[in-house]
Amino acid sequence: MKININANHIRIYKLLNFIPDKNLDFICHFLKMNKQNVILYIKQIYQLIENNQQNILLTDMIKKIQSDKSLFKALKQNQIFTKTDRIFYIILILFKCHDSNLNLNLNTVSSTLNISRRTLNDDLLSVKKALEFYKLKIYSIPSKGINISGNTSDIKNCFLSYLFKFLIEFKELPLLMSKDCFSFFQQKMSENIIKEIDYFVYAFDLDIFANNKKLLKSIYRIYFEENCKDNISTLSFEEFKKIFLDVFPLKNIEKVYTFFKTSTLGKFPLKYINVFILTLKFCTGILKEKNICLNKEYENLRKTFSKFTSLDYSKNSYFEKFTNRVYIANKESSFLYMNDLSFLDLNLTYKIKDECYQLFLELRKNYFNIQFSNIIFLYLWNLNKINFLEITNTIVVFKDLPRFLQPIIKNLFLLKENINISHFIRYHELETYLLQEDVSLIITFENLPLTSNYPFIKYYSLPL
Numbered sequence: 001m002k003i004n005i006n007a008n009h010i011r012i013y014k015l016l017n018f019i020p021d022k023n024l025d026f027i028c029h030f031l032k033m034n035k036q037n038v039i040l041y042i043k044q045i046y047q048l049i050e051n052n053q054q055n056i057l058l059t060d061m062i063k064k065i066q067s068d069k070s071l072f073k074a075l076k077q078n079q080i081f082t083k084t085d086r087i088f089y090i091i092l093i094l095f096k097c098h099d100s101n102l103n104l105n106l107n108t109v110s111s112t113l114n115i116s117r118r119t120l121n122d123d124l125l126s127v128k129k130a131l132e133f134y135k136l137k138i139y140s141i142p143s144k145g146i147n148i149s150g151n152t153s154d155i156k157n158c159f160l161s162y163l164f165k166f167l168i169e170f171k172e173l174p175l176l177m178s179k180d181c182f183s184f185f186q187q188k189m190s191e192n193i194i195k196e197i198d199y200f201v202y203a204f205d206l207d208i209f210a211n212n213k214k215l216l217k218s219i220y221r222i223y224f225e226e227n228c229k230d231n232i233s234t235l236s237f238e239e240f241k242k243i244f245l246d247v248f249p250l251k252n253i254e255k256v257y258t259f260f261k262t263s264t265l266g267k268f269p270l271k272y273i274n275v276f277i278l279t280l281k282f283c284t285g286i287l288k289e290k291n292i293c294l295n296k297e298y299e300n301l302r303k304t305f306s307k308f309t310s311l312d313y314s315k316n317s318y319f320e321k322f323t324n325r326v327y328i329a330n331k332e333s334s335f336l337y338m339n340d341l342s343f344l345d346l347n348l349t350y351k352i353k354d355e356c357y358q359l360f361l362e363l364r365k366n367y368f369n370i371q372f373s374n375i376i377f378l379y380l381w382n383l384n385k386i387n388f389l390e391i392t393n394t395i396v397v398f399k400d401l402p403r404f405l406q407p408i409i410k411n412l413f414l415l416k417e418n419i420n421i422s423h424f425i426r427y428h429e430l431e432t433y434l435l436q437e438d439v440s441l442i443i444t445f446e447n448l449p450l451t452s453n454y455p456f457i458k459y460y461s462l463p464l
Contacts, residue, residue, distance in 0.1 A: 003044045005078040007085060008033070010172040012041050013075060014341055017066055019353050026357055029364070030372065031339065048074045079174050081113055087126045089113070089177045092166060094127070094138070094148050095159045096184045103145035112176070134158035156222050156275075163221060165336045167214040172339065189221055196263050204248065204256060205284075207402040208318075209325055210342050210373030212283040219279050220265070223272040232273070233266030243273065247280045285321025287328055298323045301363075308358040310351075311382045318381045325374065330367040343373040345400065345446050347461040352379055383408050383463050394441040395433070396424045397457060399448055405462075409445070412463070419443075 012027055019026050027038050039058065046052055046061045049068050056064075065071060081089065090109065097104045110120045124146075128138055136150035136158055148155060163185065170178040197220065200206065201213045235243070240257045248256050260266035268276055281287035288294070301323050306312065356375050363370050381404060396409065406424050413419045419441070425433050427448050433439075442457045 003047055003078070004080050005044070005048075005075055006080060006082045007169075007172045007174070009041055009045055010072075010075055010079065011339060011341065012038060013045055013065065013072065014172075014344060016042075016062055018344065019350070019357060022354070022357065023062070029361060045071070045075065048078065076175055081174050081177070083123065083126070085174055085177060086113055086115070086123050087130065088162070088166070088173075089181070090123060090127050091130060091162055092177075092181045092184075094146070095155075095162070096181070097145075098148050098155065099184075103141055103147050105145040131158065134161075160218055160222050161336050164211075164215055164218040165338050167218060168211055168338050168340050168342075172341070185217075185221055188224060188226070189217065190264070193220060193224075193264050196265050200259065200263075200265060201283075202403055203259070204252065205403055206280070207400070208285060208321065208377070208404055209283065210371055210377065211340060213400070215279060215283065219276065220268070223269065223275060224267070225269050226267055228267065228269040228271075230270045231267045232260045232270065232276075233262075234270075235260075243277065244280075247277060247284065247286070282325070282328060285318075285325045288324055289327065289331075292327075294320075294323050294327055297327065297366075304359065304362050305378070305382075308362060309355045309379060311379065318378065322374065322378050326363070326367045326370050329371070330369050337369055338371070340371045340373055342400070343376050346376065347445055347447065347459055348376070349461045349463060352376065352463050355379065377402060377405075380405055380408065380462060383412065394419050394421050394443060395439055396421055397427050397430050397442055397444045397448065398424055399427050399446055401445060 008031060011031060015027050015030065016023060024035060024038055027033070028035050031038075033041075042058065042061060042065070045065055046056075048071060049064060052064070090104075093109070094104055106117070106120060110117050113120070115123075124138070131138065131148065131150075134150070134157060135154045136148055138146050139149050140146045166173070166181055167185070170182060194217065197213060197216050201216060206212050206216075232240070237254070237257055240260070241253055244256060245253060278287060298320055302319055305319070356372065356379050359375050359379070360370070360372050363375065394413075396406075401424070410421045413421055421443075423433075427444075430442070443460055444457055445460055445462050448457075
């Protein structure tokens with residue numbers, strides 16, 4: 001019997017070993033699926049294993065799935081478009097056509113997705129309903145195709161939501177969709193801009209929440225105009241300070257100004273500066289709803305944290321930022337529902353997984369779109385109790401490890417492991433660093449693909 005593999009098979013496969021004794025419950029709550037469906041998905045995944053045994057226990061089935069290294073490739077090769085995927089894909093392609101002043105040919109879409117025109121017409125009704133939320137409409141041009149109509153700001157806002165969702169989920173989406181739309185996203189996004197965003201997020205503490213980097217990439221893809229003369233870099237220091245002082249502390253404002261003055265990111269158009277500022281405030285957790293007091297929610301969050309974790313909260317400012325973030329992200333007008341699996345890149349102990357899961361269950365009762373990765377960041381932030389002087393010795397290699405965790409890791413390593421950490425090195429900088437410096441030990445807290453090239457890297461779990 002042919003099995004139709006979809007994005008949920010991929011997600012379940014990735015989540016199968018997160019909390020061993022609570023995996024099924026965690027997956028059910030995380031993906032909002034009932035247990036019988038999750039078990040059915042697992043059995044279907046198992047069917048792709050060569051020489052699979054029949055009448056095998058579910059626990060043994062899961063072990064077989066986890067041990068089969070070729071299974072992920074097989075899942076991706078057999079993955080199909082579900083109705084949800086098709087709607088997502090059509091909306092992105094509509095924006096692609098709009099951005100290129102082209103029209104979407106329905107016969108081409110029908111052929112690409114291998115569906116009938118009747119199925120496509122049914123999908124288009126769902127597409128129209130999704131776009132109406134953003135005050136957008138679809139219009140048809142005889143013999144040419146369809147396109148999007150609406151206010152430019154509404155089009156960009158809708159595109160931002162869908163592109164951000166795509167960047168978070170693209171590894172679990174069908175190959176055709178990820179390949180086609182990712183190449184489109186890369187247009188107008190030079191390698192230099194991507195590297196500058198990476199530096200910008202890291203250097204100015206904008207990685208306090210998960211996926212901030214992807215959000216800024218989305219903003220630049222949609223709003224960036226390279227030849228725009230009125231851009232951030234044209235501002236005087238006083239003008240810049242007046243606009244950005246709400247986002248960056250006074251002690252850093254001159255450094256940030258110099259960065260925008262000399263980087264490609266400084267060419268961001270001033271006509272979209274309000275959107276940019278709101279995005280930066282969202283990234284830092286200082287964006288607040290006007291005329292809404294969140295004190296009660298803030299206190300409830302702290303009580304919930306104390307109830308379900310073994311930690312005493314120590315960072316009031318972060319709780320406030322976290323409350324602002326989850327409140328804004330939970331508003332239907334802000335972002336689409338997303339399945340963020342970025343937390344799987346961190347090596348975490350069972351304790352933190354379990355306690356964060358309990359937090360997740362409780363907080364999701366009020367915040368349907370809360371991201372599990374950000375709950376983990378909230379937990380890790382509260383590990384920092386003691387400040388030590390600058391220390392030297394071992395290096396940590398990282399890819400997306402947030403900057404705020406670095407002093408926490410330094411302190412805990414010195415306290416618990418008696419290991420001195422001198423630097424945090426991005427993984428692509430490691431080879432150059434090793435040519436220039438003598439290093440006795442390299443450690444990491446992420447699942448980085450470095451083992452074959454650097455077998456001496458030691459992997460640690462969080463928290464310590």
